[in-house]
Amino acid sequence: VTARGVLALALAAGGGFLAGLAVRPPSPREAIVESRLERPLVTCTATLSPGDVEALKQAVVAALPPDRRAEAAPAPPAADSAAAASAAALVDEAITAGEWTDEHAARLRGLLAGMRADERAAILSTLTVSLNDGRLRSRARGIF
Amino acid sequence: MKKTVLAGLALALLPTTAALAGWKEVWPVQIHDNNANGSLGSTRNSADEVSLLGCDLTGYPGGDHVGHCYAQNEKRTVSCYFVNEPGFASAISSMSDGSWLWFFWDDLGRCTVIDVRNNSMWEPKQP
Numbered sequence: 001v002t003a004r005g006v007l008a009l010a011l012a013a014g015g016g017f018l019a020g021l022a023v024r025p026p027s028p029r030e031a032i033v034e035s036r037l038e039r040p041l042v043t044c045t046a047t048l049s050p051g052d053v054e055a056l057k058q059a060v061v062a063a064l065p066p067d068r069r070a071e072a073a074p075a076p077p078a079a080d081s082a083a084a085a086s087a088a089a090l091v092d093e094a095i096t097a098g099e100w101t102d103e104h105a106a107r108l109r110g111l112l113a114g115m116r117a118d119e120r121a122a123i124l125s126t127l128t129v130s131l132n133d134g135r136l137r138s139r140a141r142g143i144f
Numbered sequence: 145m146k147k148t149v150l151a152g153l154a155l156a157l158l159p160t161t162a163a164l165a166g167w168k169e170v171w172p173v174q175i176h177d178n179n180a181n182g183s184l185g186s187t188r189n190s191a192d193e194v195s196l197l198g199c200d201l202t203g204y205p206g207g208d209h210v211g212h213c214y215a216q217n218e219k220r221t222v223s224c225y226f227v228n229e230p231g232f233a234s235a236i237s238s239m240s241d242g243s244w245l246w247f248f249w250d251d252l253g254r255c256t257v258i259d260v261r262n263n264s265m266w267e268p269k270q271p
Contacts, residue, residue, distance in 0.1 A: 093242060100221075117227050120210050124225040128212070128253025131223050136219035143214050144199055 042076050083114035087123045097135060105140040112144065169265045171244060173197040173215050180215035180222050180255075181246035184239070185267040194218050197245060199236040211236055213247040213258060224249035224256070232258050242266050243258065 017024040090107055094100050108127075112120055127143070172190045173182035177222065182198070185198040197247055200211035211233055216225040223264040226232045237260045244266050 003164075102148045109202070112202070112210060117208055121225075121227045124212070124227070125254065126208065128223045128225050129251075130250070131214075131221050132249065132253060134220060138214070138216060138223075141196075141220075142198070143212055143223050144200075 015089070017117060032053035032078050055097070081115055081119060083111045084116075086109040087115065087119075091123060092125075095136055096134065100114065100127075100131070100136050100138040100140055100143070102140045105144045108144040157173055167265045168267060169244075170267055173217055175217055176221060177250040178250070179211075179246065181244070181259075182215065183242075183244045183266040185242055185269045187268065188269045192218060196221075196245050198237060199245065199247070201233055201236045208245055211255075213245065213255060214249075222249070223253065224258075225253055226255045229255070235260050238262065241269050 087108060090104060090111070094104050108123075112123075115123070126144075127136070131138060131143070145248045169183065170186045171181075171183040171188075173187040174180065182197045184197055186195050189251040194216060195218075196214065199211060201211040202211060203209045208228055210225065210227050211229070212223055212225040213236070214221060216222075224267055232255055238260050242262065242264075244261040244263075246257070246261075247255055248257040252258050
């Protein structure tokens, strides 16, 4: 065996080792490091609008078997009470006239008793905003 | 002898005289962009027949309640309301004839603050 032969064998062995490194699969630790490096540095800040959420809900409900749709669908909102409708008409009438009187106040007091809390809030908001922005002037002793 | 009696009488009257010199505020209703304030007594005692200031609270079966505060001068009437807000209801319940009131509202007319002060500086209502 000549020195040249020994050198050739050594080069062949080294080349084979390097080739093996190039084609071997990454170890689990290397894979984790690589995975972390590839993760985007910017996070998504997109949000869903209420309309998007509602559309998503409808799509989910539509995808359910027919016998499961009824239990998954949200309950419809309760219909406005008759008192709420009358109160809305009363406030509209006063806004048109530009004046809130003792008679309006007395009628509203009676109607409020027959309304749900959310209905009371809605009509009182309409009335109060109308007063505060000057569309309605009170001639009543108190507002209601 | 007469001088001694007079001096004693003057001393006896001193506390009464001092009581007349307490801190007094006259504060008729004032209306601003999103708030109004004033003393109930001073507002009632205003010379005009329009000034008005106060709060009302109404209860319903089941514990529900609504309340509102309002202020009025010769130019405008303003108000705020609340529905089932125990903190505001409690503040209104603490009001008396001699209270000073300050309330704030938001764009929807909802009360955001109701501040009631009860102390000796506010003038009482006159008949």
